[in-house]
Amino acid sequence: MSDITRRRALTGAFALAAAGAALHGRPAQAGTTHEVSIEGFAFQPAELTIAAGDSVRFTNTDGAPHDATADDGAFETARLGTGNSDTITLTEPGVYEYRCSIHPRMRGVITVE
């Protein structure tokens, strides 16, 4: 399995986990989608607090390609060209520090409550 396939599988696993939570009788929670813009080699906002089950859509507005890669491997977006987006969903509470794997000095943090 290629690295990219594995990462895709990981993203899918989060979606399945969210679906499973719904099936197991927790209140149906329509996850909110939060927006993070990537501009000027920075994540905007760099710090974001969301609820478990919410999604974050990363959109790259820079000329350079970027991604968003969790330090602990919890998520990784596709490599985003100019104008492209990718959405991740986080179901487990925690503090997720992430970076752009292409430009590791670009950093952000998502807190899931």
Ligand SMILES: [Cu+2]
């Ligand atoms: Cu980058």
